[in-house]
Amino acid sequence: xxxxxxxxxxxxxxxxxxxxxxxxxxxxxxxxxxxxxxxxxxxxxxxxxxxxxxxxxxxxxxxxxxxxxxxxxxxxxxxxxxxxxxxxxxxxxxxxxxxxxxxxxxxxxxxxxxxxxxxxxxxxxxxxxxxxxxxxxxxxxxxxxxxxxxxxxxxxxxxxxxxxxxxxxxxxxxxxxxxxxxxxxxxxxxxxxxxxxxxxxxxxxxxxxxxxxxxxxxxxxxxxxxxxxxxxxxxxxxxxxxxxxxxxxxxxxxxxxxxxxxxxxxxxx
Ligand code: ADP
Ligand code: MG
Numbered sequence: 231x232x233x234x235x236x237x238x239x240x241x242x243x244x245x246x247x248x249x250x251x252x253x254x255x256x257x258x259x260x261x262x263x264x265x266x267x268x269x270x271x272x273x274x275x276x277x278x279x280x281x282x283x284x285x286x287x288x289x290x291x292x293x294x295x296x297x298x299x300x301x302x303x304x305x306x307x308x309x310x311x312x313x314x315x316x317x318x319x320x321x322x323x324x325x326x327x328x329x330x331x332x333x334x335x336x337x338x339x340x341x342x343x344x345x346x347x348x349x350x351x352x353x354x355x356x357x358x359x360x361x362x363x364x365x366x367x368x369x370x371x372x373x374x375x376x377x378x379x380x381x382x383x384x385x386x387x388x389x390x391x392x393x394x395x396x397x398x399x400x401x402x403x404x405x406x407x408x409x410x411x412x413x414x415x416x417x418x419x420x421x422x423x424x425x426x427x428x429x430x431x432x433x434x435x436x437x438x439x440x441x442x443x444x445x446x447x448x449x450x451x452x453x454x455x456x457x458x459x460x461x462x463x464x465x466x467x468x469x470x471x472x473x474x475x476x477x478x479x480x481x482x483x484x485x486x487x488x489x490x491x492x493x494x495x496x497x498x499x
Contacts, residue, residue, distance in 0.1 A: 234268030234489060235496035240355050242364045243421070244379040245387050246407075249399055250370035252391040253426030256461055256471070258367040259286040260481070261387075263470040264488030266321040270362040273312065273354075275324045277347070277375045279331035283367040284323060288468040289313045291325040299329040302346045302378070303336060308354040317473045330375070337374045344414060347378035372406050380410045380418060387422040387491075390442055392435040392454065397442070420449055422491055428454035453486040 245258040259274065266272040276283040276291075277298055284291040291297060296311040301324065308324060315321040337343045347366075355361060366379045380386070386407060390396050404420075411418045423446045429435045435454070443450050455461075458480030461471035472481040 234265060234270050234492035236270060236362055237492070237495035238497060239384075240359065240361050240364065241385055241495050242351060242366070242383045243385045243387055244366040244368055244383040245389060246368045246376060246379065246403070247388055247390070247399075248370055248372050248376070248403055249391075253389045253424075253455065254370070255282040255286065255367050257387070257389045257424055257426060257455070257484070258365050259283050259470045260461070260472050260484035261488045261491065262321060262363070262365040263287075263315075263318055263472045264485045265363050265365075265492060266315075266318045267472065267485075268488065268492060270320060270492065271360060272321045272363045272365065273324070273361055274315075274321065275308075275347075275364060275366045275379075276326035277330070277379060278326055278367055278369040279328055279333070280369070281326045281328070281330075282465065284325035284327075285468060286465040286470050287318075287321065287323045288316045289323040289325040291327045293327050293329055295325060295327055297325045297327045297329065299327060299333060301350055303333060303340075305350075308350045309357065317469060333375060334373045343374060344377055344381050348382040348415075351382050372403075377410070380407065381415050383415070384417055385419055385421040385495075387424060388420060388449075389424045389426045390438070391426050392428045392438040394434065396438045397445075420446075421494065422451055423449045424451050424487060425454040427457045429457050451487045451490055453483050453490065455483045455487065456480060458483075 281291040312322040368376045460475040460478035461480035464471045464474035
């Protein structure tokens, strides 16, 4: 197996886009899996009540399972809810259950509610400074859970689906990130943009890549993720694409993208 370079400091990377269905979860779990298979120590935090990342990573997430809900709302340590991913040695998951679906409302009268995830992560990384990547999978909204992710993160990866109106909604996401950066987390940066569900046969896909490159020449990852049935069927086997069918085009693309990310954060390119 290839050894990926380690980052200079623990990277807390949130996968965000307030549009649903653009490939946030698929990208978060496959990049996380690829980084872990590259030898890095990875923790995935699922903060989407749907729990799709938990499913793909084979984590138990029935209601009542100790999850990120208890971490945020009851203040129990993150380490106490982590589950080892059965397929991937270096990867642990903080699962999300449907209990989390009430959190947006329950958090309304909690003090310092924007900082809950940041605090718990700071505590966790003090105990486990050897963790290389913490990857956060966000729900498709700009609510309190996503805000917690932005406040806790050092870096944002934005998946963009190669579709009509691909960049629609992007400017409001960028404005939100800019406001959070100014008010709550000055170290936040948009580090990576990943084009998903790319179809090289269509002009549209190529145009989306070109447009994203015009706006974000530094951030755009050079490997777009192709549309691949193997990626979409993997979660029904409690797997990521990279473990379910390592030779599929989707798996190979995610491994390339993950290597590029690892190189960026290790000071390479
Ligand atoms: P989000 O988390 O942004 O809502 P998902 O990652 O759940 O998006 O993806 C939405 C749907 O598209 C899922 O059914 C997923 O399996 C499918 N999907 C995501 N990426 C790909 C891809 N590259 N090829 C084929 N299907 C994909
Ligand atoms: Mg999702």
